[in-house]
Amino acid sequence: xxxxxxxxxxxxxxxxxxxxxxxxxxxxxxxxxxxxxxxxxxxxxxxxxxxxxxxxxxxxxxxxxxxxxxxxxxxxxxxxxxxxxxxxxxxxxxxxxxxxxxxxxxxxxxxxxxxxxxxxxxxxxxxxxxxxxxxxxxxxxxxxxxxxxxxxxxxxxxxxxxxxxxxxxxxxxxxxxxxxxxxxxxxxxxxxxxxxxxxxxxxxxxxxxxxxxxxxxxxxxxxxxxxxxxxxxxxxxxxxxxxxxxxxxxxxxxxxxxxxxxxxxxxxxxxxxxxxxxxxxxxxxxxxxxxxxxxxxxxxxxxxxxxxxxxxxxxxxxxxxxxxxxxxxxxxxxxxxxxxxxxxxxxxxxxxxxxxxxxxxxxxxxxxxxxxxxxxxxxxxxxxxxxxxxxxxxxxxxxxxxxxxxxxxxxxxxxxxxxxxxxxxxxxxxxxxxxxx
Numbered sequence: 001x002x003x004x005x006x007x008x009x010x011x012x013x014x015x016x017x018x019x020x021x022x023x024x025x026x027x028x029x030x031x032x033x034x035x036x037x038x039x040x041x042x043x044x045x046x047x048x049x050x051x052x053x054x055x056x057x058x059x060x061x062x063x064x065x066x067x068x069x070x071x072x073x074x075x076x077x078x079x080x081x082x083x084x085x086x087x088x089x090x091x092x093x094x095x096x097x098x099x100x101x102x103x104x105x106x107x108x109x110x111x112x113x114x115x116x117x118x119x120x121x122x123x124x125x126x127x128x129x130x131x132x133x134x135x136x137x138x139x140x141x142x143x144x145x146x147x148x149x150x151x152x153x154x155x156x157x158x159x160x161x162x163x164x165x166x167x168x169x170x171x172x173x174x175x176x177x178x179x180x181x182x183x184x185x186x187x188x189x190x191x192x193x194x195x196x197x198x199x200x201x202x203x204x205x206x207x208x209x210x211x212x213x214x215x216x217x218x219x220x221x222x223x224x225x226x227x228x229x230x231x232x233x234x235x236x237x238x239x240x241x242x243x244x245x246x247x248x249x250x251x252x253x254x255x256x257x258x259x260x261x262x263x264x265x266x267x268x269x270x271x272x273x274x275x276x277x278x279x280x281x282x283x284x285x286x287x288x289x290x291x292x293x294x295x296x297x298x299x300x301x302x303x304x305x306x307x308x309x310x311x312x313x314x315x316x317x318x319x320x321x322x323x324x325x326x327x328x329x330x331x332x333x334x335x336x337x338x339x340x341x342x343x344x345x346x347x348x349x350x351x352x353x354x355x356x357x358x359x360x361x362x363x364x365x366x367x368x369x370x371x372x373x374x375x376x377x378x379x380x381x382x383x384x385x386x387x388x389x390x391x392x393x394x395x396x397x398x399x400x401x402x403x404x405x406x407x408x409x410x411x412x413x414x415x416x417x418x419x420x421x422x423x424x425x426x427x428x429x430x431x432x433x434x435x436x437x
Contacts, residue, residue: 137313
């Protein structure tokens with residue numbers, strides 16, 4: 001009898017324990033997330049697990065769906081227009097974000113969730129996801145522009161990578177590096193290449209010269225004098241100094257360009273920090289012994305040392321259950337803005353954090369085999385000493401398209417004067433409905 005009682009007691013206890021597990025699972029708040037990059041979704045799920053450890057009384061059950069880039073943004077726009085079908089949280093790529101801040105904004109402002117962290121982050125990184133004075137998205141990284149060098153190509157030309165500090169230094173080094181080894185009249189080794197089918201080469205220089213697409217007041221400044229100077233500088237690298245050319249295949253993600261990099265035909269290029277992942281992923285680590293990162297050359301001693309490129313802002317849609325809004329906002333800030341989250345952005349994703357106070361954390365200061373065994377953050381920290389902000393506006397997506405389809409091609413290939421090329425771009429924007437002063 002005693003054994004029966006003991007057995008019944010044990011079964012009762014086990015049922016109770018299992019029941020508690022069911023209750024806890026049911027108590028978790030479900031949050032849905034759309035992403036177009038799978039590693040973003042996995043990162044956010046890991047952050048949800050961390051949240052649950054720190055906040056066991058308010059657990060989250062985060063599920064994500066990866067959808068192809070264009071389809072995801074199109075589906076999101078359709079869902080917001082019809083008022084049903086959108087997820088609770090969503091990743092919106094920087095070039096698409098302005099599409100969702102036109103007219104009635106159907107995203108939840110994140111200002112109060114971000115406020116506790118403003119003193120710790122590079123706040124200008126929030127600018128691309130800001131409209132009407134409110135923040136609507138939080139990025140995964142800073143995306144600081146860096147210079148990527150092939151030290152073997154430089155050293156063969158007698159150039160020390162650390163002697164390049166200014167753009168004047170860069171041009172002089174480029175004249176030593178650039179060579180026409182086969183005598184066909186076209187250099188087959190160049191100091192750099194620039195995109196004519198993408199926006200990054202142009203934006204990096206435009207912003208560092210004080211230009212860009214919009215200013216802090218939301219005014220369209222594509223035809224600004226700063227942008228004219230930036231495009232003239234890039235055109236001169238190709239046609240005056242003769243040290244650059246358009247990227248093979250048009251952009252820095254084309255297969256032809258990656259072949260050029262691996263085979264040592266390009267000594268350097270400027271791209272955002274996240275391009276570091278392309279060396280192991282798209283070039284199979286073939287440049288591991290010669291690739292290094294360094295800060296961008298500067299135009300003047302007190303000028304900008306870098307700017308930001310690319311990005312994805314995670315937002316909360318207005319179709320979320322109102323009872324979940326505050327929890328979702330707190331979680332999003334926890335996942336992206338806390339100290340621990342910014343360390344994880346580097347260790348889990350390989351992205352440069354938005355918080356400068358983590359740049360001396362031992363987890364970031366590690367040698368990397370893909371970059372000559374150096375510690376890249378030694379140089380990334382130097383690069384972010386004075387970061388040029390980037391502002392977006394309602395026609396930011398259209399500007400990105402123009403830069404990557406006609407503007408850079410016209411300037412670099414057709415040698416159209418930059419002022420003329422920018423005027424044509426402004427005319428195109430005006431035909432789309434942009435307000436032109």
